[in-house]
Each structure stands twice: as C-alpha cells, then as structure tokens.
Amino acid sequence: MKNGKPSAYLSFTLHAHLPYVLHHGTWPHGLEWLHEAAAETYLPLLGVLRRLERDGLALKANLSLSPVLMEQLRHPTFKEEFPKYIERKMISAREDENYFRQNGEFDFAETAVFWESFFERTLKDFYDLDRDIVSGLRYFNDTGSIEILACAATHGYLPLLGTDESVVAQIRAGVAAHERHLGKKPHGFWVPECGYRPAGLWQTPIVASGEEGPRSPFRRIGVEEALAEAGIEYFFVDTHLVEESILFTPYKMMSGDLGLRLHNLPAHELKRKGDLKSIYRPYLVEGPLAHAHPVTIFPRDPQTGLQVWSGDTGYPADGNYLDFHKKRWPGGHQYWRVTEAQSDMALKAPYFPQEALARTHVHAEHFTRLVQSALEDGYSQERPPILSSLFDAELFGHWWFEGPVWLEQVVRIFAQDDVGIELTTGSQYLSQFAPEVFLDLGEGSWGKNGNNEVWLNDQTSWTWSDIYRAEEVMREIATQGRWRDDGWGLRIAKQMARELLLLESSDWQFLITTAAARDYAEKRFRGHLEQFIELEMLWAEFVSNGGLSPSAEQWLAELEERDCLFAEIDPGLWARR
Structure with missing residues (x-):
C-alpha cells in the first residue's frame, strides 16, 4: 500500500456463454449443456457471491453474460x-x-x-x-460486487463477418438484450474469442455462395468503432495483440497442445518478451474514431492464465481434483480424481471431496504470490498496474469442479493479507486511472496461434461462404424497408435476423474444428441456413402478394416458437450504412 492506496490491482474476467440449444436436442448435445453449466458453474458462482457478501467481501470481477445465454436462462x-x-x-x-x-x-x-x-x-x-439465475446475477451487478459485461448477440466471430452492418448488428442487438435483462447500460464488452480486426481495406477470405469470384477489397470499420458507436467504453484483447509473446493461448491450454515441455521451461520464458509492465496497463485503441470516441483495451495476462487454464500443468491438473472425463453411466456422475493428468482412465483413483477442498486453499495462496510476482515491477509506477486474468466462466465448476471454491479462497486471502493488491472491475479501475497511450492493434484472437484459424480453415470455409451470401440478403431486405409494415413483412424480417444471428454463432466453427461435437454443429448450421433460405422465399411471396399462404403462415409461426430469442430484434440494424 502507498498512503493507504493499493499499489496494484487484479481484475478477474469470467466469460459465460453457450450457443442456442433450446428446442435443438437434449443429450448428448443440446439442452443438457445448459443444465450442466447452470448446475456446475452459474449457481455455484452465485453461491460464492452470497458467501462473500455475508462476510462483508466482494468478488469485484467482470462477468460477461452472452445475450444468447441470458435468453435461454430466462x-x-x-x-x-x-x-x-x-x-x-x-x-x-x-x-x-x-x-x-x-x-x-x-x-x-x-x-x-x-x-x-x-x-x-x-x-x-x-x-x-x-x-431466475439472471436476476440473481443482476442483484450483484447492481450492488457492484461484479460488473456484468455485454457481448455480441449470438457470439459471432466479429473479425470474419462479411459486412460492417453484421458486426454492428451483433453488437447493438447484444447491448439491447443486455439492457433489457439487466436494466442498465453496459460499460464493458466481451468481444467473442477476443477477436479483433482494425479498420482498413478488407476482402472476404472465401467466395460467397452463388458468386463466381472474390469481391473487390472494400473499406471496413474497426471492431472498436462499432463498439464506440454502441456506447462501449472498454473491451479485452489477447496478450500478443499488445506485444509479441509466447502464445500460451487458452485454446492450447485446454486442448493439451502445450505438452509436457512446459515443465522444463525456464522461469523467464513464462514471462513476456520485452517490458513486463506493458500488459499490466490499459490502452486506448488507435483508429478513425479514436480521439472523438476513445475505447480502452485491457490485455490478457498469460502467466495467471497458464496456471488456471492448463489441464496439463495448471491447478486443474492436481491429482486430488475431480476428473472431468471419467463418468459412471447412466447417471453421469464422476467418482474419480485426476490422479495423474496423463494417466489412463482405468488407473484413476477414487475422489475424496475434502482432500480436493484442502488443495484449493494451497493453490489460492500460490496464485496470490504469482500475482504479486507479476505485478511487482510496476509498483513504482505513478499509475498502479492492473493484471487482467481472463477465463471462460464454465472453467469454474464445470471443467474444474473445485474452481468456484478456489476463486472464493483467492478473494479471502487478498482481503486478509496486506499485500497492496486490490480486486477491481474494469469500470472501477478506469474511473480512477484513465489511459492516455494509444495503440495500433493488428488482427487476432485468443484462439490457436492467436489468429482466425480455429474459425476459418479447410473444415469450416464452407460455412463462411453461406454466411457471406446470407449477410448480403439480409442487408438488402433491411435497406428496402418493406418490413416496416408491422405485419407479415416485419415478422419475416425479424425471423430472418434471428436465423442469421444463429448462423453467425462462432460455436459452430469451433465445434467443427475441435471435433468436440462436429456432427451436431454441422447439423445446426445447415438447419439455420435452410430456414434462412426458406424465409427468403417467404419474403418474395410477401412482396409479390402482400401476404402468405396458410401453410407458410403456420411454418413461420412454428419457427418463431422454436427459435424465439430476441423478441424485440430490429431488422433496421442491418440496413446499409
């Protein structure tokens, strides 16, 4: 502490998201994903928040709730x-x-x-x-215990969307849903997959369906411009976008790509090349609107990420913790511990909850020392450094069962130990320490190799061809304005907007690339594409006849009931800029 003020800050950010699975299967892929996340992550995190509040403490973390997740939970x-x-x-x-x-x-x-x-x-x-899980989280957002971030409507991967209107629609629809569910405007935003693309000339990497060749390059707005237009003040980027680093991306940590070589890395290689302080401060994003409507970025810290994400070398690899993969059927309960991260399933030993619980305190103490070590070089700065530790929320409880208790232990240790580090949210930090330095950012993500390859590769390129065509169709219909009749035209256009948003979910490419649920993802993508094309035909019928046939009316009503998210979606979001 300096003069009673913290010397540095720690900011957790948990990103909660699941694709739209309501009315689209139950098990093994579908609604049970939502049930598992609610039971193992969202409700346990609420339990952590309640216990901390009872003891006069607060998590002071950022929590991103994707709009499509909130729509499903309610x-x-x-x-x-x-x-x-x-x-x-x-x-x-x-x-x-x-x-x-x-x-x-x-x-x-x-x-x-x-x-x-x-x-x-x-x-x-x-x-x-x-x-009502969302209302429970809203309470802690209102008290300031957490800060809930907005997110793109259906978690579309913004760098690859083919039109500025689609990027704006994902963001604006997401912000509107955030305000409707949480009753206040968001300050921060979780950009899906930490995917960023700057302003400049851009060309679709894949030829759109039905077109003979690539489109000519055209000028695009940067992701930060679309965020600024929506009133967003800050978002998060991966480490390497700020400065070159060893790419310990979350994708590698979860997939085991890092391998056992990490055991032999010298300590200095686990830190970033160059000035360590550079990722422990926020920056303003340089761009066309930067000085009129500046947007701030917080870089992800790789050291704490490695320790918490990695199933090979991080805390979740501890032999006492619950093994995620081995389950007893038909109930699906887990009775075994990790034992050894690379051990055969047949060799897993019995799980003892109390022994696992004891390890959470040991690892929480280790984490606090790790944060101190990472930030110590910045203590002498005039502006206190901030370490941004970013994770998928579902890591805590679902993938790492003991994770919520570990998180609670970290908060309690920092509250008890006078180490000069205080927990904070993004807005709370920026209200005291506004950034002044502008950065030009390149394109990238927190995916494998820090680029777009998880979402655009030989296995997924066909999806983008169809997305690019659908985006053009939606833009033309939205621009024409015939949907403003408050009748069939509006209903068709709104459902087209919903199907396009669902088509754009980054989850489908992720599940195809990782082979986690490839068949399900391909089926879902093709289903929403077929429905979009059918709606396009309904639109033509409406334009020609001023109405729909009885069979078309019934089909539309059934689709509206099945894919019923974002009731107040505005087709005008897709109108040509």
Whole structure:
C-alpha cells in the first residue's frame, strides 16, 4: 500500500456463454449443456457471491453474460426442464450409492452421497432465486460486487463477418438484450474469442455462395468503432495483440497442445518478451474514431492464465481434483480424481471431496504470490498496474469442479493479507486511472496461434461462404424497408435476423474444428441456413402478394416458437450504412 492506496490491482474476467440449444436436442448435445453449466458453474458462482457478501467481501470481477445465454436462462422451457434434470441427478446418485454399498465400495458410496447433497442444494438455490439465475446475477451487478459485461448477440466471430452492418448488428442487438435483462447500460464488452480486426481495406477470405469470384477489397470499420458507436467504453484483447509473446493461448491450454515441455521451461520464458509492465496497463485503441470516441483495451495476462487454464500443468491438473472425463453411466456422475493428468482412465483413483477442498486453499495462496510476482515491477509506477486474468466462466465448476471454491479462497486471502493488491472491475479501475497511450492493434484472437484459424480453415470455409451470401440478403431486405409494415413483412424480417444471428454463432466453427461435437454443429448450421433460405422465399411471396399462404403462415409461426430469442430484434440494424 502507498498512503493507504493499493499499489496494484487484479481484475478477474469470467466469460459465460453457450450457443442456442433450446428446442435443438437434449443429450448428448443440446439442452443438457445448459443444465450442466447452470448446475456446475452459474449457481455455484452465485453461491460464492452470497458467501462473500455475508462476510462483508466482494468478488469485484467482470462477468460477461452472452445475450444468447441470458435468453435461454430466462426462457420458460429452461425453468421447467432444469428441476427435472436435477431430480434425475439426485435419483441416479441414490441408485449409485445403493449399488456401491452392496458391492462393498464404500468410498464411492460416500461420494454418491456427496453428489445427492450437491444437487439437492442446487435445486434449493434455484427455487430460492425464483428460478431466475439472471436476476440473481443482476442483484450483484447492481450492488457492484461484479460488473456484468455485454457481448455480441449470438457470439459471432466479429473479425470474419462479411459486412460492417453484421458486426454492428451483433453488437447493438447484444447491448439491447443486455439492457433489457439487466436494466442498465453496459460499460464493458466481451468481444467473442477476443477477436479483433482494425479498420482498413478488407476482402472476404472465401467466395460467397452463388458468386463466381472474390469481391473487390472494400473499406471496413474497426471492431472498436462499432463498439464506440454502441456506447462501449472498454473491451479485452489477447496478450500478443499488445506485444509479441509466447502464445500460451487458452485454446492450447485446454486442448493439451502445450505438452509436457512446459515443465522444463525456464522461469523467464513464462514471462513476456520485452517490458513486463506493458500488459499490466490499459490502452486506448488507435483508429478513425479514436480521439472523438476513445475505447480502452485491457490485455490478457498469460502467466495467471497458464496456471488456471492448463489441464496439463495448471491447478486443474492436481491429482486430488475431480476428473472431468471419467463418468459412471447412466447417471453421469464422476467418482474419480485426476490422479495423474496423463494417466489412463482405468488407473484413476477414487475422489475424496475434502482432500480436493484442502488443495484449493494451497493453490489460492500460490496464485496470490504469482500475482504479486507479476505485478511487482510496476509498483513504482505513478499509475498502479492492473493484471487482467481472463477465463471462460464454465472453467469454474464445470471443467474444474473445485474452481468456484478456489476463486472464493483467492478473494479471502487478498482481503486478509496486506499485500497492496486490490480486486477491481474494469469500470472501477478506469474511473480512477484513465489511459492516455494509444495503440495500433493488428488482427487476432485468443484462439490457436492467436489468429482466425480455429474459425476459418479447410473444415469450416464452407460455412463462411453461406454466411457471406446470407449477410448480403439480409442487408438488402433491411435497406428496402418493406418490413416496416408491422405485419407479415416485419415478422419475416425479424425471423430472418434471428436465423442469421444463429448462423453467425462462432460455436459452430469451433465445434467443427475441435471435433468436440462436429456432427451436431454441422447439423445446426445447415438447419439455420435452410430456414434462412426458406424465409427468403417467404419474403418474395410477401412482396409479390402482400401476404402468405396458410401453410407458410403456420411454418413461420412454428419457427418463431422454436427459435424465439430476441423478441424485440430490429431488422433496421442491418440496413446499409
């Protein structure tokens, strides 16, 4: 501390997102993804926030809630189906307990009791929230315990979208949904996949469907310009966009790409090349609107990211923690610990919750020392440095079951130890220390190799060909203005906007590239594309006849019920700029 003020700041940012899965399958791909995330991540994080508040503490973290996630969490279908899912988990835990006791496997039986208790508490928490997880998080946003960030409507990968109008629509629709669900304007924004593209000449990397050759290069606005127009003050970028670094991207950490070589890296190679202080401060983004409407960036810290993300060498690799992959069916409960990160599934040892819990405190203490070490070179600065530690929210609880408790332990240790580091949100830091230095940023992401290749490659290029055509169609219809009739034209145009947004979800390319759920992703993409084309035909019928046939009316009504997100979507967002 200097004169009673913090010498440095730590800012966690958790990004919560799932693609639109309501009415599009249940298991193994579909609604159960949402159930798992709610039970294992969102409700446990709310539990952390409540316990900290009870003790006069606050997480002081940024939490990004993607609009498509909020739409699903507040939908009646989720509110009705989630308790049924929890009850199934409780029943299967009881059945597992009986089986284990009959077979003399008492360690496993005790873990089954643990799971029944966990899901019983989860169900109670859900009903205590009146089945509204978003409202529960909104409360902590209103109190300042967390700052909820806006996000692109359906998590479209902004650098590759083919028109400025599509980028603007993803952002504006996302901000509108944020304001509707949370009751206030956002200050910060989570750019999907930390994907950034500056202003300048650009050409579609793939020929649009139905076109004979590539389009001529044309001038694009930068991502920060679209954010500035929407009133956004700051967003986040990956380390290498600020300065060259060793690319310990989250993609590599989760996929195991880093390998065992990390064990042998000297300490200085785990730090960035050049001036360490450069990533521990915010910057203003240089661009056409920079000085009239400046937007701030916070760079991602790679050191803390490596320690928390990596399933090979980070905290989640500890042998005492719950193993994510090995499950007992049909209930799907996990009874084994990591044991060793690379060990065969058959060699996994039994999981003991209390032993795992004890490790969270050890790792929380290690993390606080790691943060101190990373920031110590900046203590002498006139402006206190800030370390931005960015993660997918689902890492905490779903992928790393003990993660929420670890996060709570970190907050408590920083509150108890007078180390001169204070937790803060993006807006809270900027309200005290406005940036002054402008940076020209290149294009990039936090994906593999820091570029676009996770979303654009030989396996996914066909999706962009169809997206680019659909974007042009949507822009022309929005520009014509025939949809402003408050009748069939408006309904068709709004549903076309929804299907285009769903088509643009970055999740489909990610799931194809990683092969995590390739068949499901391809099916979903083709389904939304077919529906968009069918709506295009309905639009032509409406323009010609001023109405629709009874069968077309029924089909549209069924589609509106199935893909019912963003009820107030404005087709005018896609009108030519």
